[in-house]
Amino acid sequence: MTKSKELKYSAPRFYEMDGALRAYANRSIVVAGVMGLVALIAVAGFLFVKMEPPTVIRVASDGQASVVTPNRAGRAHLLPTVLAASGNTAAPDSLEKDAFVKNFLMRYLTYNPHTLSENWAEAMNEMTVNLRKTALGQLEKNDTVGKLEDEQASSSFKLSHLEEDKNEPLTYRAFGVRTVRSVNNQRETTQQIVEEYHIRL
Numbered sequence: 223m224t225k226s227k228e229l230k231y232s233a234p235r236f237y238e239m240d241g242a243l244r245a246y247a248n249r250s251i252v253v254a255g256v257m258g259l260v261a262l263i264a265v266a267g268f269l270f271v272k273m274e275p276p277t278v279i280r281v282a283s284d285g286q287a288s289v290v291t292p293n294r295a296g297r298a299h300l301l302p303t304v305l306a307a308s309g310n311t312a313a314p315d316s317l318e319k320d321a322f323v324k325n326f327l328m329r330y331l332t333y334n335p336h337t338l339s340e341n342w343a344e345a346m347n348e349m350t351v352n353l354r355k356t357a358l359g360q361l362e363k364n365d366t367v368g369k370l371e372d373e374q375a376s377s378s379f380k381l382s383h384l385e386e387d388k389n390e391p392l393t394y395r396a397f398g399v400r401t402v403r404s405v406n407n408q409r410e411t412t413q414q415i416v417e418e419y420h421i422r423l
Contacts, residue, residue, distance in 0.1 A: 282315060320384060322348075323394045323421050331379035331400055335371055342367070373404040392423040 278290040314322075330345040342361075346354050361367060379400045387393040396419040403412050 316386075319386075319392075319394070319423060322423070323384060323396065324381060326421065327379060327381060327396055327398070327419065331377055331398075334376040335374050338367060338370060338375075370404075373406060375402065375404040377402050387420075390422070394421045394423070395419070396421060 280288050280290050282288070326345055326348050329341045329348075333341045346357060349357065377400060379398055381396060381398040383397040385395050387395055398417060398419075400415045400417055401412065402415065403410060405411075
């Protein structure tokens with residue numbers, strides 16, 4: 223009888239076990255609530271960052287940095303003063319114009335049988351709408367791409383001089399040497415052509 227009484231009294235009472243379970247349950251609810259709040263904040267921050275337009279930093283020829291972004295006014299307080307002082311409608315400088323012209327010439331005049339379609343498509347995307355329609359019409363009419371692919375033609379252009387036309391604004395004159403290789407009747411021919419291009423932005 224003594225041992226059974228000791229075992230009976232040593233076992234936890236039902237209300238003590240119920241209280242411990244309730245304490246664990248309350249603790250789990252609090253932890254779950256905190257984790258849910260953290261997850262909600264993380265998702266909201268992700269959506270906020272995803273909806274923000276990319277920040278583009280323009281570096282001028284004199285080394286001054288400026289921010290180009292649609293929401294510059296709303297985000298100016300988050301950026302350094304030297305970066306938030308730029309206007310959205312700032313015109314491109316001479317270095318940017320030169321880079322655009324050089325990039326267009328390299329895409330349009332440098333190709334091989336594997337990159338012809340891709341390079342010309344990128345060059346067409348840099349043209350105005352009217353010029354693009356005219357150029358595409360001429361290419362389709364003469365089947366230029368098909369003929370160049372059949373001849374396994376390749377072209378490389380080396381720009382020697384680029385200058386802005388003083389008489390016509392936003393017009394550039396480019397001088398360079400283009401090397402064209404093609405295969406006709408199983409014979410490869412190579413031509414080097416000195417060319418001049420007029421490009422209007």
